[in-house]
Amino acid sequence: MACVSSVRRGTTWGVSMPSKPCKKAGCAVLVRDGSGYCAEHQQVKQDREAAANATDPFYCTARWQRLRNYKRKVNPLCEPCLVKGIVKGVQMVDHTIPIKKGGRPLDLSNLKSMCNECHATKTANDKMR
Ligand SMILES: [Zn+2]
């Protein structure tokens, strides 16, 4: 959580706003604060926005970009693919233990070279945990 600049808007419980179901597909919780998402799915929305805008200031820091470039140089191939015997160029550098979960952001041993598919798979698995 340390690096995500999440601005939580104050909820306006008590103010009479029309209740609408949460925008997250399959969620029927009624939302009254105008944010469109229930408390549980606020995070989903924020995650999506953060990913879309890449607003996380950490990923803009020179230290991170330097480390990432170094990692790509040392491991120019997707590591999970390589384990499976597939040779694929690195498309992104991912934190093995997400920063949100206490992973060290600038520790080379916490980084993994990945292709987009492997990263998508890992992200999906992380969400299920
Ligand atoms: Zn919801």
Ligand SMILES: [Zn+2]
């Ligand atoms: Zn891969």
